[in-house]
Amino acid sequence: MGRVIAGRYLLLNRLGSGGMGHVWLAHDQRLACEVALKEIVFRDPVEAGHDREARVARARAEARHAAGLRGHPHVVTVHDVLEHEGLPWIVMEYVAGATDLRELVGTRGPLSPAECARVGLAVLDALTAGHQRGVMHRDVKPANILLAPDRSGAPYGRVLLTDYGISVQPDAGETRYTLASVLVGTAGYLAPERATGGAPTAAADLFSLGCTLYHAVEGRGPFERESHLAEVTAVVMEEPRPAVRAGALEPVLAALLAKDPGQRLSAAQAEAALSGIVAPQAEAYSRTQTDLGSQPPWAGVPAPSAGPHGFAPPTAGPGFGPTVGPPGTDVSPDPHGYFGPPLAPSPPSAPVRRRRERSHALRAVLACGLGMVLALGGVWYALADRTTTPGGDGSGPPYGESVGLAKPLRDGDCVLADWAGAERYQGTPRLSLDPTCRDQAPDGQVLAFVAAASADEARRLGPAACEERTREVRDRLADVRSFAVVPTPDGFEAAGRRTACLVLGAHGPVYGPLGGHRKAGSAFADTATMQKRDCLDVRSNRDARLVSCEGAHDEEVLGFTRLGADVTLAEARTESDVACGRAVPPADYGFDPSVYTAGSWTSEGPWKNGTHFVVCTVRRQNGGTMEGDEP
Template sequence: MGRVIAGRYLLLHRLGSGGMGHVWLAHDQRLACEVALKEIVFRDPDPTGDEREARVARARAEARHAAGLRGHPHVVTVHDVLEHEGLPWIVMEYVAGAVDLKELVETRGPLAPAECARIGLAVLDALTAGHERGVMHRDVKPANILLAPDRSGAPYGRILLTDYGISVQPDAGETRYTLASVLVGTSGYLAPERATGGPPTPAADLFSLGCTLYHGVEGHGPFERESHLAEVTAVVMEEPRPAVRAGALGPVLQALLVKDPGRRPSAPEAEAALSRIVTPQAEGYARVQTDPGSQPPWAGSAAAPAPPGPGTDGFGQPVVASVSGPAHRRRELPRALRAVLAVSLGLVLALGGVWYAMAHQKSGGDGAASPYGSAVGLSAALQGGECVLADWPGDRFQGVPRLTPDPSCRDQAPDGQVMAFVSAASADEARKLGPARCEERTQEIRERLADVRSLAVVPTGAGFEAVGRRTACLVLGAHGPVYGPLGDRRKVGSDFTDTANMQRRDCLQTHSDRDARLVSCSGPHDEQVLGFTRLGRDVTLTEARTQSDAACAKDVPPRDYGFDPSVYTSGSWSSQGAWRSGTHFVVCTVRKQNGGTMEGDES
């Protein structure tokens, strides 16, 4: 820390370490911005000339390969490669708030199949761009996939492939910068043909992608063993462990992990299969064709929830501080465009994902007295529409929360609400499929809200019959309370007391900068909610009142939703809740420039 590299980059602190060295957060003193610097470090304090030359050349190759993909939305941008005191440093884009997939799974647990499929589509897009240039990545693994907040502030909305350090262009005749005694890649994620000395190919990268997605949905690699040698042996000689959580993703993983590279799906085939999992029912989305063979197992067994009505209500507690501003009127988008927007925005905001209250692991006691287990603590079955308070043993979504019903949905700033139920034939089926089914059932409402996650409350074996053989599907605030009912559980005419339960396409009647009421979109209204954005950590709630209109105009421009810029403009609402939780989410709306009402033809 404190060193200045090449007379320009001030090292602030270390972000992480890998096989080639350390990655630092640095301040570019010339451009006054933050960048990431990869420092090449030798394990041997006095490396041989050949090893030093190979490491330096590999760093240059990484910069060259990654720079060739500059501007790709799913590749970390490399700006430059420089030498300092005889060693190379790679100057890269700093991705603020990023967490790699390996770390995310370790801290949050296995992800849902649709969530992994979305990540797979982004990484596949990046790999395909490299393959089209003749560049193989050769080290696709969870630690090389970054998930970071996007413009709207969705925690894992941006997906990036990083570390082209061992990539190669096999047809370009370039030197492969490796040591004879070192197997290039990561043992449990190598394709079998690579482990036995074969050349790098697109099919090998797709095998590694399959291993990576398997890790994401199962929580461990398909060939995970006690040693690297055992992992390499398993990759070559053994079949992957059967997936138990993969659901609709299972057949895709099975196809990607075929030993024979000639029998693996091509990139377009893999893309189509993953797209069907991400958006199995998206109308008008040309790349998604419904294929019953790839449908999730719950597709035919659970009716989709009724979409929340455009005019329903919220309430809550703290004061809503309106950041007033003009806005734009909304016209209906073409169906295909609406579907694409719904898919992209919804999946980004829904990526808070499903969480599984594993009460069955801590059940104890009588099933009827504690049907979800002693950790959850409820003595009776959850009811539809019931609000709950959640007391987590540590950070939110870490461990199993103790739940308390909140019948009023407002007296104590509820953390969430029961939005659906999914039935099962047995307690074992509920345990295995309940979380994924709850994610499916709550996806629509989560797409409409800024900062929520799904929680599946699964009954214990002893309590399975007592709760009617159903898993309760909750939607909870990801970083704080929701301050009132959600979706169609709200009443038209109710006042909002916090922005947490404002949702896309809500129509608002506003009496002052601090008074917003949910009204029907079919009648006169002052504003309509378009989406969300997030202000910087250093912005106070008071400062938000002067900054958030401009932020919404930039990140959620009404013209993108079909509003005439000569008639409509951006508005915004912020609240104490978003600042208490540290998320700094702002609700972006559209309204008429002249302050007139909108009459219902926008939705």
């Protein structure tokens, strides 16, 4: 931590480690944004001597492969590959708020079949884009699939395939097998032909995708064993464990996990099959129903067969042959009725028709009775006195006793956060209000809310949604984090059925209002509230006011940089202009270097909390005002 790579990227903290080295969260001092950096590491001198050149070449090649997929919505973007002290570093997109699929399943349990199918479609799209360029991933597995909040606030709405050798959150400790210094993959997720030395192919990636989706829906891999050698042996010699939770996904998994690559689903077939699970349509022609366990949580009808989507099953292999049954029965090519429409049944006899008519009548009576029970229950629920249990009506303290607020937070409230002696962001802080948003050096401010249908939904979805709702403001500030204040079940109604989204200083107070809550003409109490593209009216070297960029102003904020831990505040006030000119040069933003120069602002706050952040600005060299002639 604290190293500056290639004179530009400040290493903040390590995100993870894997077979090739470490991945770091880094601050790009030139563009003032966060990135992920992959560092190649050699763990012993022998390895460095014999394998150095091959591993360095591989890192460069795989960076080029991933960069070729730049802009794909389901691939982590590679920005650059550079050399530092003789080794390559790969600069990648940092995916904030992401978790990998292995971690998600480990902490929250298996996914529903419909959700697995949605993830599978996204990964398949990424793989297909690579295959079209001749690039095989070779290491598809749960740890290499990231799920992150999307722009709508859905906590796992964004699905990203990582690690063409350069994962943002690489796995730690999993054995990787190599052959002639070429990565083959991870035990338990290798295709059989790869485990026996065959060439990487698109079909091999699809086998690994099948293993990954099996893990997601079942909670463990199809060939999971006590040792890596046993897993590789099982991949080659044994059939996968029977799926028990997969529902409509089971036949898709079986077809992806075929030992013979010629019998596996193609990418187009897999896409059609997975689409049928994600977006089920009513079955107009079949009485065969998929088991209820295969339904997505939002569906009201059973998942259909994939016939309407153009899915063609393999021509051979276990479980795919037609089944013959007696007249009058539903017969489908597979037990789930998934791979195609059932064969037309024979016309039912008269006794069968009468039984069906009685069955329909009985169902109608039962439905009517059930409707009356539900209606009466609704009347009772509306009229009953439900306030006998203390707090049971949702009118308790909005966020619980530990948070300590008696009233719900409002938009723009400035808060003081007491972490009870623990590290910041460890546990739940006790909150109090700073009514003036200035007098007590507030730690943060309420900038958004997330509505929920229940306290459980608020707990599950609120934090990730707050990350997304506050992202724009946080991206403009130097050192802040999102924090969700989630209502308790007893306080859910009192909180207005909403999670409050705070933006708090990451290492200390923010000293004043943030974002749109700042008023034009107000003075900055600290640089912590200065944000990118702010325009400043400078009254003195200690007094700057926020003004509109449309009128005359003295400086404009471009970004931030960080000075060394040994630099004092007094030294910073003389060195920061030069540091900003190097880290955030105005010319990079289109300002003519013959007219404009770099400026800076420092304050005590970043030196008290040890971050040493400096605000970098642009101003005219002659000291005149900027009045709309800048880029």
